[in-house]
Amino acid sequence: MVGGFDFTNFFFMAVIAATPLLFATLGEILTEKSGSLNLGVEGMMFMGAAAGIAASYFYETAAGSGASGIVSALLAVLIGFLAGAFGGFIYSLLTVTLRANQNVTGLALTIFGIGAGNLIGELLGIRAGGFTTVSDSTKSVFSGISIPFLSDIPVIGRLFFSYNFMVYLAVATAVLLIVLLNKTRVGLNLRGVGENPATADAVGINVTKYKYIAASVGGGICGLGGVYISMATVGGNAGTWIDNCIAGRGWIAVALVIFAAWRPSRAIIGALLFGGLSALWLYFDPWLQTFLPNASIPQQIYNVLPFIATILVLIFTSIRQSKELSQPKACGTNYFREER
Amino acid sequence: MEIGTDSVIKLHNISKSFGTVQANKDVSFELNKGEILALLGENGSGKTTLMNMLSGIYYPDSGAIYAGGTEVIIRSPKDSFDLGIGMIHQHFKLVDVLTAAENIILGLKGSAFINRKRLAKEIREISEKYGFSLDPNKKIYDMSVSEKQKVEIVKVLYRGADVLILDEPTAVLTPQEADILFDMLRKMKEDGKAIIIITHKLNEVLSLSDRVCILRKGELVGELQTKDATIQSLTEGMVGRAVNLEIMRDSGALGDERINVSDLTCLNEDGLKALDAVSFGLRAGEILGVAGIAGSGQKELCESLTGLYPIESGSIKFIEDGHTSELTGFSPTEIAKKGVHLAFVPEDRLGMGLVAGLDMVENIMLKSYHNDRGFLIDRKKPKETAEKLIKSLEIVTPGVSTPVRRLSGGNVQKVLLGREIDSKPSVLIVAYPVRGLDINSSYTIYNLLNDERKEGVAVLFVGEDLDVLLELCDRIMVLCSGRISGIVDAKTATKEELGLLMTEQ
Numbered sequence: 001m002v003g004g005f006d007f008t009n010f011f012f013m014a015v016i017a018a019t020p021l022l023f024a025t026l027g028e029i030l031t032e033k034s035g036s037l038n039l040g041v042e043g044m045m046f047m048g049a050a051a052g053i054a055a056s057y058f059y060e061t062a063a064g065s066g067a068s069g070i071v072s073a074l075l076a077v078l079i080g081f082l083a084g085a086f087g088g089f090i091y092s093l094l095t096v097t098l099r100a101n102q103n104v105t106g107l108a109l110t111i112f113g114i115g116a117g118n119l120i121g122e123l124l125g126i127r128a129g130g131f132t133t134v135s136d137s138t139k140s141v142f143s144g145i146s147i148p149f150l151s152d153i154p155v156i157g158r159l160f161f162s163y164n165f166m167v168y169l170a171v172a173t174a175v176l177l178i179v180l181l182n183k184t185r186v187g188l189n190l191r192g193v194g195e196n197p198a199t200a201d202a203v204g205i206n207v208t209k210y211k212y213i214a215a216s217v218g219g220g221i222c223g224l225g226g227v228y229i230s231m232a233t234v235g236g237n238a239g240t241w242i243d244n245c246i247a248g249r250g251w252i253a254v255a256l257v258i259f260a261a262w263r264p265s266r267a268i269i270g271a272l273l274f275g276g277l278s279a280l281w282l283y284f285d286p287w288l289q290t291f292l293p294n295a296s297i298p299q300q301i302y303n304v305l306p307f308i309a310t311i312l313v314l315i316f317t318s319i320r321q322s323k324e325l326s327q328p329k330a331c332g333t334n335y336f337r338e339e340r
Numbered sequence: 341m342e343i344g345t346d347s348v349i350k351l352h353n354i355s356k357s358f359g360t361v362q363a364n365k366d367v368s369f370e371l372n373k374g375e376i377l378a379l380l381g382e383n384g385s386g387k388t389t390l391m392n393m394l395s396g397i398y399y400p401d402s403g404a405i406y407a408g409g410t411e412v413i414i415r416s417p418k419d420s421f422d423l424g425i426g427m428i429h430q431h432f433k434l435v436d437v438l439t440a441a442e443n444i445i446l447g448l449k450g451s452a453f454i455n456r457k458r459l460a461k462e463i464r465e466i467s468e469k470y471g472f473s474l475d476p477n478k479k480i481y482d483m484s485v486s487e488k489q490k491v492e493i494v495k496v497l498y499r500g501a502d503v504l505i506l507d508e509p510t511a512v513l514t515p516q517e518a519d520i521l522f523d524m525l526r527k528m529k530e531d532g533k534a535i536i537i538i539t540h541k542l543n544e545v546l547s548l549s550d551r552v553c554i555l556r557k558g559e560l561v562g563e564l565q566t567k568d569a570t571i572q573s574l575t576e577g578m579v580g581r582a583v584n585l586e587i588m589r590d591s592g593a594l595g596d597e598r599i600n601v602s603d604l605t606c607l608n609e610d611g612l613k614a615l616d617a618v619s620f621g622l623r624a625g626e627i628l629g630v631a632g633i634a635g636s637g638q639k640e641l642c643e644s645l646t647g648l649y650p651i652e653s654g655s656i657k658f659i660e661d662g663h664t665s666e667l668t669g670f671s672p673t674e675i676a677k678k679g680v681h682l683a684f685v686p687e688d689r690l691g692m693g694l695v696a697g698l699d700m701v702e703n704i705m706l707k708s709y710h711n712d713r714g715f716l717i718d719r720k721k722p723k724e725t726a727e728k729l730i731k732s733l734e735i736v737t738p739g740v741s742t743p744v745r746r747l748s749g750g751n752v753q754k755v756l757l758g759r760e761i762d763s764k765p766s767v768l769i770v771a772y773p774v775r776g777l778d779i780n781s782s783y784t785i786y787n788l789l790n791d792e793r794k795e796g797v798a799v800l801f802v803g804e805d806l807d808v809l810l811e812l813c814d815r816i817m818v819l820c821s822g823r824i825s826g827i828v829d830a831k832t833a834t835k836e837e838l839g840l841l842m843t844e845q
Contacts, residue, residue, distance in 0.1 A: 183453050185445070192435050192446045199433040202397070203447030203495075204418035321610070323437055323481050 018275025024253030027221030034214030035330035039106025042250025043113020048223025049230035052080030069137030084223015121241035134239035194328030197335035261325035354403035381555035395427035426496025515839035595624025604654035629813030683765035696745035750781030
């Protein structure tokens with residue numbers, strides 16, 4: 001589109017870029033609500049990404065020509081979730097049962113996840129003779145949907161009804177978390193555990209169980225963010241393992257949790273904002289060139305934008321003083337019943 | 341053993357020890373339906389430990405607990421709830437960012453989704469039944485201490501408790517709030533509930549309870565009907581010997597004004613006024629008491645006087661021998677360099693007063709080392725001071741080189757107060773000096789303060805026990821939300837008068 005900012009396509013690309021951030025942010029919100037600060041988001045995303053693509057690859061190899069794209073895609077999602085959940089489980093084992101320091105454990109999980117993810121991805125590449133890639137039928141499951149009528153509405157169809165299924169899964173996860181945290185007893189108990197585990201313990205809530213489940217499910221949701229990146233990223237790379245594919249998105253998610261003030265509803269807005277920043281380069285230069293024909297901003301400037309925004313978010317949110325919009329109080333400290 | 345028909349809870353030969361410390365030894369008593377039992381004892385006598393075994397936080401080493409005539413095993417707080425026992429801890433167990441209603445149903449089983457309307461109605465019904473009101477949708481962080489206590493009480497009643505255990509419930513309440521609480525408890529008693537109240541305040545025991553059990557060093561040393569008890573007999577049971585409970589108010593001739601504070605205003609973290617135009621004078625040879633609900637500006641007052649808290653406006657002047665020096669805006673070191681001898685015994689003894697990991701000599705040295713000449717520090721003089729204090733204040737410690745954190749609360753306070761008094765102050769500021777101390781240590785502290793008054797020192801005493809303030813001080817200044825709501829003569833004022841001033845809007 002010449003002579004204007006192509007908002008429709010920009011929004012579309014922003015949503016595409018926002019989805020892995022949203023998964024990771026939601027996973028970390030759930031984890032932190034239970035009082036565990038898991039800095040291993042980046043690692044769990046790597047684990048999810050590699051496990052997802054591996055699951056698809058091995059299924060296709062085993063099933064041969066009869067492989068179903070849908071089964072292959074579901075396996076990728078499921079195994080990716082389990083891989084992330086495994087990371088969250090290891091984290092719980094170390095911090096809840098063995099009482100290791102939460103920050104150190106999270107960082108170790110990140111380092112482990114990056115290494116393990118890249119190792120698995122590279123091994124698959126060697127095995128496949130060059131690079132790993134999944135079949136076209138699997139790729140098509142991860143490509144945009146088309147709903148009769150709805151997807152055909154001009155603009156609206158493109159803006160809301162043309163994404164791949166994981167985008168809708170991410171939004172559904174956010175809605176589910178909103179309901180869980182605000183309307184249900186389980187959510188109330190979870191918030192109690194994250195705010196004041198001694199109180200929760202005294203009213204008979206199983207603090208250990210809540211922390212394990214929240215960190216594991218939260219890790220699984222982070223893993224889905226990884227699956228999205230390895231399987232559904234739009235462009236030529238979908239379904240192909242790229243070295244270091246997560247590329248710091250896990251860290252942005254950790255900051256987004258703060259931006260979102262630990263609320264899933266705000267996580268949607270935050271992820272969209274950051275997704276927009278990373279999609280900006282596609283649309284900003286052409287728009288700029290309508291005024292300044294030869295203007296071009298180097299790609300590196302665009303790449304660094306989300307990280308600059310992260311720093312700004314952390315500065316501005318640290319000024320915020322609100323009891324409601326702040327981190328669960330017990331976050332970062334381990335709970336021992338005997339230490340009263 | 342026979343069990344009374346109305347017995348709801350019975351303890352039989354309960355013992356519990358932590359390491360080598362015997363917290364409870366062979367304690368047996370019964371609690372009946374529709375009675376209020378006071379559990380009396382000094383700090384560290386094992387009252388709270390004993391009750392924690394009923395509420396499932398600790399498990400007894402030996403002995404048996406009976407509920408309704410059958411032996412029960414209480415392993416967790418949940419077991420305790422299931423038996424209808426609810427404990428209201430001294431330090432409330434509430435989640436700040438949740439509402440009253442959410443705190444009340446925390447951890448309860450029921451429908452997956454919360455029916456907030458019905459819950460609010462149920463909470464209102466419970467509170468109306470016992471004659472008080474509680475807003476189910478108010479957040480805990482917006483609540484006063486007495487409101488939080490009501491949430492705790494409704495929390496156990498909502499869970500269907502028939503036995504309520506209250507640990508030092510009036511420690512943080514004004515006299516008026518305490519009276520309201522007592523009325524609630526009496527209504528619950530009429531309703532057939534059994535109530536145990538843990539306390540060391542004798543007048544509460546006498547006015548509220550039906551029966552008293554006295555614990556001393558973990559053992560049950562007395563059980564009597566309240567109507568047969570007197571303050572003197574209860575104290576003797578608690579301490580183990582006759583104690584003179586009179587505080588001597590040795591008011592000599594009042595000297596001249598030593599500290600003059602005018603229009604002192606300080607802001608808190610949120611930019612609100614923690615102290616609002618506070619003006620008063622403190623004279624040599626007097627003890628000026630400061631009363632008020634916790635958080636009314638006491639901490640800010642003490643800390644701004646000693647140069648630790650930023651002052652927004654107003655002035656603090658120090659006057660000695662006709663010479664006036666301005667203290668406003670100076671740091672503690674600068675104030676000391678002016679030759680002004682201020683001594684401060686803060687509320688937080690091991691955080692602000694003393695360094696917990698250092699020994700007595702080093703803690704004494706902290707106050708004096710910068711007066712030494714040369715590069716190296718001199719341990720000799722502070723060591724002599726430490727040994728002198730151990731003797732004169734009867735401090736119980738293995739030696740001068742034991743870290744102060746290993747001493748008991750009373751002895752820590754003696755070290756701190758001793759060090760401050762040893763610096764020969766002309767103004768002594770003490771905040772909650774007897775908090776957590778047993779009766780004997782408390783009276784030692786009161787006597788020390790009395791001695792300082794006789795020496796002509798100006799003493800500012802921030803206290804919480806109104807009876808003590810009335811007996812010990814010359815005048816009492818009441819703070820209410822950072823303002824002085826009144827300065828009264830301690831010889832003629834009453835507790836009720838102070839209580840009203842404390843809550844004045």
